[in-house]
Amino acid sequence: MKKLINDPNLVVEDMVQGMVTAHPEYLKKSEKGNILIRSDAPVRGKVALVSGGGSGHEPAHAGYVGKGMLSAAVLGPVFTSPTPDQIYEAIKEVDGGRGVLLIVKNYSGDVMNFDMAKDMADMDGIKVDSVIVNDDVAVENSTFTAGRRGIAGTVFVHKISGAKAQQGASLEEVKKVAEKTIANVRSMGMALTPCIVPAAGNPNFTLKEDEVEIGIGIHGEPGTHREKIKSADDIAEELLNKILEDMTVESEEEVAVMVNGMAGTPLMELYIVNKKVNEILTEKGIRIHKTFVGEYMTSLEMAGCSITLLKLDEELKELLDEKSDTLGFKVMNI
């Protein structure tokens, strides 16, 4: 295992320290643990958004904490859900009096722990609600998951609900637009290489030198199948077709596209994938409102990518275009 780390059991603590010292203008750390909070939280009079999950997916989710997106990210150990207590602390620290929406990726541990935290906060009289993101079209059930997994599409949910909250909407309204986003977002990923959980020290799966795994999850959970590596065009087509089989996007309808790197794949390759994604959508007459290419939801040092489509209506488009200033997702409206 070759990594830039110190103690494998302290990677999250060391990372959090590195983040808050790097970006005090964006983030502060809760005294109660690995919870990264907007530096100006609590923001009075706005709905607060809390997300999080296991670490190892950076910039998710601490990179999305800031103006126009999340109020706090709760960081569990690598690939492991944060505790209900931790999430409950985050809720208390960011509540600005108008309630808190929890944005949870659909993994059994996360769903259970965010739900327990919600109950704890309810008892304190804090208005809390939650949404579950399940954008991965690859497999129905999987390791850690009943139902579909939540992957890179979650970032669009952060962005759009964050913009709605920033506009001063109520908890009900923010939840409604989060659910609309979830209903219209689909993703699928693939891996060229496995990744190594630091405390384990060994790859969580293996792939032959000429093999890729299609439909893989962001923790290296099995996908739909393994196959011989093929061209970026063919891979892009396979992932995108699977997504388009699962959602109805007609000619002239608008989408946002995300080509997401799993961490080990350079931008050059992600743009090469986007070339084909753009060609396919353009051929179908589907209008691309905005394209995001980069690392948004990673999997330790895994090489690979995922493609996400978000079908837009006027409301979603307007919210996607609203300014946001976070480390991982800045929209400037130039």
Add this chain to the structure above:
Amino acid sequence: MKKLINDPNLVVEDMVQGMVTAHPEYLKKSEKGNILIRSDAPVRGKVALVSGGGSGHEPAHAGYVGKGMLSAAVLGPVFTSPTPDQIYEAIKEVDGGRGVLLIVKNYSGDVMNFDMAKDMADMDGIKVDSVIVNDDVAVENSTFTAGRRGIAGTVFVHKISGAKAQQGASLEEVKKVAEKTIANVRSMGMALTPCIVPAAGNPNFTLKEDEVEIGIGIHGEPGTHREKIKSADDIAEELLNKILEDMTVESEEEVAVMVNGMAGTPLMELYIVNKKVNEILTEKGIRIHKTFVGEYMTSLEMAGCSITLLKLDEELKELLDEKSDTLGFKVMNI
């Protein structure tokens, strides 16, 4: 070789196509080749900035084209300088009547070709000047280089000269502040793994499973030495000490810090490196004005990092903080 590519000889063309279709609001492609230009170029009445070099360092340099930074990036083949003709075209297409500054990383091929392009533009009566970035403190001469190499510190040169040009300064003034930045920026890098040039198909060097290379260049050129992998803290200290031996930064003086990933290293590890960088600088009483952690100057899929320090005075600080809106470097001034 496991990569998301199509034809290994067309990676730059495919990438450029993926970039311009993804981001038409930022970039347009010249009809004359792999030159990526600000979508609103030429900007009348402002000095234009042109940079570039071999591909494989993304987001450098096309990711720094846009408001407040570069006017154009000229893209050579992977790890190979663009031609004088290409650079000359870029100069012609972005000149807004107040001259063009070329920002060149110190590699013999780049220096020669940018210089020839400058001569060609001179003959057209376009005012052109250039600066050479040589921030790498690792080695004096190296493969491809007489003198020190230009690496991640180049991004600060783009940012600061871009801000000056945006303010309406003259070519002489923009060049002056670019040179001041170069005089005050130092970097050093290391690698955990090699990278594979697509057209070659094989790693450009090898490292044992427990070995790292210290002082490596961004093309895998040899560094100062190889050693057994050690902790992130020890690596950060080694790189930073070498930088601080080469520049005078007193207690209470201010710096900007960049912890740059070589592409294969996840953000988690870069933040872990920053933890130690921050500790060392803080202990010395050096004030950190801003910290940038991410992938700014990469080396295909190489794993590793570099550390850059930029010593600031009031002018450099103000220019660093000016708004910029490019794909790879957004400053919002919140």
